[in-house]
Amino acid sequence: xxxxxxxxxxxxxxxxxxxxxxxxxxxxxxxxxxxxxxxxxxxxxxxxxxxxxxxxxxxxxxxxxxxxxxxxxxxxxxxxxxxxxxxxxxxxxxxxxxxxxxxxxxxxxxxxxxxxxxxxxxxxxxxxxxxxxxxxxxxxxxxxxxxxxxxxxxxxxxxxxxxxxxxxxxxxxxxxxxxxxxxxxxxxxxxxxxxxxxxxxxxxxxxxxxxxxxxxxxxxxxxxxxxxxxxxxxxxxxxxxxxxxxxxxxxxxxxxxxxxxxxxxxxxxxxxxxxxxxxxxxxxxxxxxxxxxxxxxxxxxxxxxxxxxxxxxxxxxxxxxxxxxxxxxxxxxxxxxxxxxxxxxxxxxx
Numbered sequence: 001x002x003x004x005x006x007x008x009x010x011x012x013x014x015x016x017x018x019x020x021x022x023x024x025x026x027x028x029x030x031x032x033x034x035x036x037x038x039x040x041x042x043x044x045x046x047x048x049x050x051x052x053x054x055x056x057x058x059x060x061x062x063x064x065x066x067x068x069x070x071x072x073x074x075x076x077x078x079x080x081x082x083x084x085x086x087x088x089x090x091x092x093x094x095x096x097x098x099x100x101x102x103x104x105x106x107x108x109x110x111x112x113x114x115x116x117x118x119x120x121x122x123x124x125x126x127x128x129x130x131x132x133x134x135x136x137x138x139x140x141x142x143x144x145x146x147x148x149x150x151x152x153x154x155x156x157x158x159x160x161x162x163x164x165x166x167x168x169x170x171x172x173x174x175x176x177x178x179x180x181x182x183x184x185x186x187x188x189x190x191x192x193x194x195x196x197x198x199x200x201x202x203x204x205x206x207x208x209x210x211x212x213x214x215x216x217x218x219x220x221x222x223x224x225x226x227x228x229x230x231x232x233x234x235x236x237x238x239x240x241x242x243x244x245x246x247x248x249x250x251x252x253x254x255x256x257x258x259x260x261x262x263x264x265x266x267x268x269x270x271x272x273x274x275x276x277x278x279x280x281x282x283x284x285x286x287x288x289x290x291x292x293x294x295x296x297x298x299x300x301x302x303x304x305x306x307x308x309x310x311x312x313x314x315x316x317x318x319x320x321x322x323x324x325x326x327x328x329x330x331x332x333x334x335x336x337x338x339x340x341x342x343x344x345x346x347x348x349x350x
Contacts, residue, residue, distance in 0.1 A: 002028075003026040003027060003028050003063075004027050004028065004029055004030045004032070004064070004065060004189060005026060005027035005063065005064050005065075005157060005189065005191075006026045006027075006061075006062070006063040007023055007024055007025050007026065007051075007060070007061075007062055008024060008060055008061045008062075008063070009022050009023075009024060009059065009060040009061070010022075010023050010024075010050070010057050010059065010060030010061065010062060010070075011023070011057065011058060011059045011060060012043055012046050012047050012050050012055075012057070013046070013055075013058075014043065014046040014049075014055070018041075018043060018046070018213070019043075019213060020042075020043045020046070020047070020210070020213055020214070020215070021213075022059075022060070023047070023060075023215050024215075024218075025206075025208050025215065025218045027189055027191070030065075030187060030189055031183075031184070031187030031188065031189055032189060032190075032205050032206075033180075033183055033184075033189075033190045033191075033192065033203050033204055033205055034190070034191055034192075034204050034205060034206045034207065034208065035191075035192045035193070035194060035199070035200035035201075035203055035204035035206075035207045035208070036048075036191060036192070036193045036194075036200075036207075036208045036210065037194060037195070037197055037200040037204075037207050037208065037209050037210070038195065038209060038210035038211060038236075039195055039211070040195060042210040042211065042212065042213055043210065043213060044161075044193040044210060045088070045161055045193060047193075048085055048159045048161055048191065048193055049085070050062070050070070051069075051083065051157070051159060051191070052078055052081065052083050052085040052159055053069065053070070053075070053076060053077060053078035053081050053083070054078055054085075056070070056075050057070050057071070057072070058072060059072055060072075064081070064082075064083070064156060064157055065156055069081055081156075081157075082155055082156040082157070083155055083156065083157045083158075083159060084150045084153045084155035084157075084158050084159065085150070085159040085161070086146050086147055086149075086150040086158070086159065086160050086161060086163060087146070087161055088161045088162045088165060091146070092134040092142055092145060092146060093134070094133065094134050094135060095133075096133075097130065097131055097132060097133050098126065098129050098130050098131070098132055098133070098134070098137070098145050099130040099131065101134070101145055101149060102117075102121075102126075102130075102145060102148045102149045102152065103117070103149075103152075104149055116152070117152065120148050120151060120152065120182070121148065123178045123182065124144045124147065124148050124175070124178070125144070125171075125175075126141075126144060126145065126148060129141060129145070138166075139166035140166040140167045140168055140171075142166070143163065143164070143165070143166045143167060144167070144175070147160075147163055147179070151182065151188070155188070156189065157189050157190070157191070158183070158188050158189065158190040158191070159190075159191050159193075160190060160191070160192040160193065161193045162193060162194055162195070163179070163192065164176065164194075164196075164199065176199065176202060176203070180202070180203060190203075192204065197236070197237060200221065201221035201225070204221060205220070206218060206219060206220055206221075207219065207220075207221050207224055209224060209233055209236060211232045211233070211236060212232075216229065216230055216232055216233050216236075217229045217230075217233050225237065226266070226345075226346045226348075227266045227346070227348075228278075228348060230350070231276070231350050234278050234348060234350075239280055239281055239319065240278045240279055240280040240281070240283075240319070241278075241279050241316075241317060241318060241319065242276040242277065242278055242279070242350075243255055243258070243276065243277050243279055243316060243318070244274065244275075244276060244277075245261065245274070245275060245276075245277045245349075246272070246273070246274050246275075247269045247270060247271050247272065247273050247274075247275060247349070248260070248271065248272075249271060250265075250268075250271065251263065251264065251265075253269075253275070253277055253347065253349070255277070256314075257312050257313055257314075257316070258292070258312075258318075258338075258342055259292075259340065259341065259342070260341060260342070261277065261341075261342045261343070261344060261347070262341070262342070262343045262344075263343055263344040263345055263346065263347040264345065264346065264347060265347045265349060266346050266347065266348055266349075267349075269347075269349055275349040275350060276349065276350050277347065277348070277349050278348035278349070278350075279318050279319070279344075280319070281307050281319040281320060281321035282321045283344045284318060284319075284320045284338050284339070284342065285320075285338070285339040285342075286308075286320055286322045286326070286336065286337060286338065286339070287337045287338065287339035287340075288328055288337050289337065290337035290338055290339055290340055291337075291340070292337065292338045292339075292340040293335040293336060293337050293338070294310035294311060294312055294318075294335070294336055294338065295310065295311045295333055295334070295335060295336070296308050296309070296310060296311075296330055296331065296332055296333060296334050296335075296336050297309055297310070297311045297317065297332070297333075298332075299330070299331070299332065301324070303324065304323070304324055305321050305322060305323055305324055306321075306322045306323075306324060306326075306330075307319050307320070307321055307322075308320050308322060308330060308336055310336055310338070320336070320338065
């Protein structure tokens with residue numbers, strides 16, 4: 001196999017009603033990180049359990065470092081796969097303190113990993129917790145302990161199931177930065193499962209987006225966001241809106257209110273056809289002096305930016321992103337200017 005890890009035409013199933021059929025994705029190089037993204041209940045955890053060997057497959061093949069792990073006829077036992085899975089519910093041993101729980105992940109022959117114990121404890125902010133027992137710590141602290149134990153096991157492939165789901169928001173970003181640095185420095189090949197696309201986009205060199213038991217797109221974060229293959233993919237991010245437009249040239253569409261919108265189509269469109277154009281908050285540009293003005297019906301502050309929602313005729317609504325340091329603060333029912341003519345780098349149409 002050319003790829004370090006490969007899923008080929010595999011059907012993942014946890015029950016008769018929950019099945020992912022003919023799934024294909026890969027990890028090209030050792031040390032790469034990919035993310036499996038999607039809402040709860042689409043089968044992401046089942047994929048991790050199957051890769052780890054806790055579930056068998058009835059079709060397809062799973063390969064790791066040129067070794068076949070799973071097929072219709074072959075099933076390598078979990079303990080022989082050199083794969084570590086960090087569960088969302090952590091599974092710490094209640095009769096061991098946290099230091100003892102973490103050291104279970106250290107192979108007695110692996111002196112190199114033993115030397116890294118202190119550094120890892122410092123990185124994950126576990127110094128003050130080592131003598132405590134699992135029932136004495138929070139869910140977020142338990143998650144960090146499980147993560148430390150998994151990292152010290154020196155796996156060929158690391159599987160992380162929602163590793164930050166119980167972490168306090170104020171500490172999450174720092175922990176994400178520290179974890180990514182560890183994974184990249186040690187070239188630990190990783191599959192991370194999450195429902196948070198910001199998290200997936202930060203970690204993953206590629207992301208697989210699962211919607212309603214289907215792998216809708218496996219691509220770089222940039223292409224998933226800017227070159228979505230379906231309306232389902234575009235709608236997953238729940239940021240943009242679709243407007244009905246007419247394709248008037250190879251580089252433009254026309255909307256009955258916004259006028260001509262120019263740019264580059266992400267896929268060819270037939271001139272004269274009517275399509276639905278995706279408008280993301282960053283696509284339109286605010287201009288206080290523009291004559292193209294619309295009423296503000298909603299405003300959301302997200303720290304570095306505001307997102308204003310503007311009301312167009314015929315019950316259409318468009319979002320516009322504005323930097324928080326913009327000199328004018330706009331309120332509900334104010335008239336809000338949009339720069340005209342409109343140019344959008346990526347014209348996403350369906």
